[in-house]
Amino acid sequence: MGRGIAVLAALTVSVFVVGTSEYLISGLLPQVAADLGVTVAAAGQAVTGYALGVVIGGPLVTVLTVRLPRKGVAIGLLLLFAAGNAICAAAGSYELLLAGRVVASLSHAAFLTIALLLTTRTVPAERAGTAIAAIASGFAVATLLGVPVGVLLGERAGWRVPFAVLAALALAAALLLAAVLPRYDAPDARVRDELRTVTRRPVLLIIAMTSLGMAAVSTVFTYLATALGEITGFTPTAVSVLLLVYGGGSLAGGLIAGRAADRSAAAAVRGTFAGLAVVLALVPAALGWRLPAVAAVLAFGLLASATTPVLQSLMLRRAGGAPTLAVSVNVCAFNIGIAAGSALGGGLVASGGLRWLGFAASGLSLAALAVTFAAVPRRATAPAPRGDGVRALQS
Incomplete structure (x- = not known):
C-alpha cells in the first residue's frame, strides 16, 4: 500500500x-x-x-x-x-x-x-x-x-x-x-494491435467526445477573464481571485468525477456533459450579475475538469488489451479540442459575441453528450477488467 x-x-x-x-x-x-x-x-x-x-x-x-x-x-x-x-x-x-x-x-x-x-x-x-x-x-x-x-x-x-x-x-x-517505480516487463502488445485498437469505432467515438468536450470548455475558458472584466465589471485583482476559484473547483471536480467513474462510467460521462451543457448555457445570463457569475465560475470549474478522468477511464475500458496508443491519441484529442475551442471563441469575440460564448459551448457539450449514447453502452458500469492483456499493457 x-x-x-x-x-x-x-x-x-x-x-x-x-x-x-x-x-x-x-x-x-x-x-x-x-x-x-x-x-x-x-x-x-x-x-x-x-x-x-x-x-x-x-x-x-x-x-x-x-x-x-x-x-x-x-x-x-x-x-x-x-x-x-x-x-x-x-x-x-x-x-x-x-x-x-x-x-x-x-x-x-x-x-x-x-x-x-x-x-x-x-x-x-x-x-x-x-x-x-x-x-x-x-x-x-x-x-x-x-x-x-x-x-x-x-x-x-x-x-x-x-x-x-x-x-x-x-x-x-x-x-x-x-x-x-517497480520494474515491469515490456508489454506484449504489438504495434499493429495498437493501431487496430485505435481505429475501432468505440475508441474513435471516445476521441470525438474528448475533442468536442474540450472544445466546449476552451470556447468559454479562453475568454473567461475578459468576460468577467468587461461584462461583469470585476477588477483585474478580482478576476485573478475568480480564476483561483475556477482552479479550486477544477481540482475538486476531477477528484469527484474519478470516484463517480469507478461506480458507473456511462452515468459519469453523461452526467458530466449534461451538467456542463446546462452551466455553459447559463453563463451568458450569469455574467450580468456578480454573485451568479461567481457561482457559474465555480460550477464551470467543477464540471470542466470532470471530463478528464471520466473520458480516460472510458478509454481504458473500451480499448481492451491494447490501450497504449489509444490513450495517447486521446491525450492529443484534448489539445485538438482546446485549439478548436479557442479558435471558435476568438471568431465569436471578433464578431462581438463575447457574452454569448456559453451558448456555442453548450451546443458543443450537447454534441459530446449525443456521442456518448453511441460510444458507451447503457450497461457500461462495471470497473475496467484486469485481464492478462490489460495487465501486460499496464506494465
Missing part, C-alpha cells in the same frame, strides 16, 4: 512538472519577444509549436516505445522533457527557442499515457477512476499554481529562469521515478 501511494505521488508530481510547461510561456511572451527581437505574435508560435509537437509527436513516440519497459520509457521521457526546457533556457535565438519547445513537447502525450497506465497498474481495478483523477490533478495544480508562479518568477528573474527551473524539476522527477 505504501509503495503504491509513493508511485502515485511520484507520477502526480511528474505530471505537474510536464503540465506547467505547456502554458508557462503564454505569460512571458512580451519578455521573450523583446529579448529575441521578434514580435509578440511570432513569440506566440512557441505555444503553437508545443501543441503541434504534442498532437503529432505524441502518438509517434508512443508507437516507437510501445514494446519497451515502462519504467525506462517514463524516465527517458522526463529526461527528454528536461533537455527541451534546458534548450529553451539557453536559447539565444527565436529558432532555438522553438526547437526547445518542440523537443519538450514530444514527451508530453507519451509521458501522460504511461503515467495513466502505470496508475491503473498500481491500484485495484475498482479504484482506477479515482487514481486517474489523482494523476490528472497534477495538471489542475499546474494551471492553478505552477503557471502563475512560473510567470511571476520570469517577471522577476528573466524569462529563461522558469525554463531552467522546469529542467531541474524534471531531472528531480526522473530520479524520483527511478527510486519508486
Whole structure:
C-alpha cells in the first residue's frame, strides 16, 4: 500500500512538472519577444509549436516505445522533457527557442499515457477512476499554481529562469521515478494491435467526445477573464481571485468525477456533459450579475475538469488489451479540442459575441453528450477488467 501511494505521488508530481510547461510561456511572451527581437505574435508560435509537437509527436513516440519497459520509457521521457526546457533556457535565438519547445513537447502525450497506465497498474481495478483523477490533478495544480508562479518568477528573474527551473524539476522527477517505480516487463502488445485498437469505432467515438468536450470548455475558458472584466465589471485583482476559484473547483471536480467513474462510467460521462451543457448555457445570463457569475465560475470549474478522468477511464475500458496508443491519441484529442475551442471563441469575440460564448459551448457539450449514447453502452458500469492483456499493457 505504501509503495503504491509513493508511485502515485511520484507520477502526480511528474505530471505537474510536464503540465506547467505547456502554458508557462503564454505569460512571458512580451519578455521573450523583446529579448529575441521578434514580435509578440511570432513569440506566440512557441505555444503553437508545443501543441503541434504534442498532437503529432505524441502518438509517434508512443508507437516507437510501445514494446519497451515502462519504467525506462517514463524516465527517458522526463529526461527528454528536461533537455527541451534546458534548450529553451539557453536559447539565444527565436529558432532555438522553438526547437526547445518542440523537443519538450514530444514527451508530453507519451509521458501522460504511461503515467495513466502505470496508475491503473498500481491500484485495484475498482479504484482506477479515482487514481486517474489523482494523476490528472497534477495538471489542475499546474494551471492553478505552477503557471502563475512560473510567470511571476520570469517577471522577476528573466524569462529563461522558469525554463531552467522546469529542467531541474524534471531531472528531480526522473530520479524520483527511478527510486519508486517497480520494474515491469515490456508489454506484449504489438504495434499493429495498437493501431487496430485505435481505429475501432468505440475508441474513435471516445476521441470525438474528448475533442468536442474540450472544445466546449476552451470556447468559454479562453475568454473567461475578459468576460468577467468587461461584462461583469470585476477588477483585474478580482478576476485573478475568480480564476483561483475556477482552479479550486477544477481540482475538486476531477477528484469527484474519478470516484463517480469507478461506480458507473456511462452515468459519469453523461452526467458530466449534461451538467456542463446546462452551466455553459447559463453563463451568458450569469455574467450580468456578480454573485451568479461567481457561482457559474465555480460550477464551470467543477464540471470542466470532470471530463478528464471520466473520458480516460472510458478509454481504458473500451480499448481492451491494447490501450497504449489509444490513450495517447486521446491525450492529443484534448489539445485538438482546446485549439478548436479557442479558435471558435476568438471568431465569436471578433464578431462581438463575447457574452454569448456559453451558448456555442453548450451546443458543443450537447454534441459530446449525443456521442456518448453511441460510444458507451447503457450497461457500461462495471470497473475496467484486469485481464492478462490489460495487465501486460499496464506494465
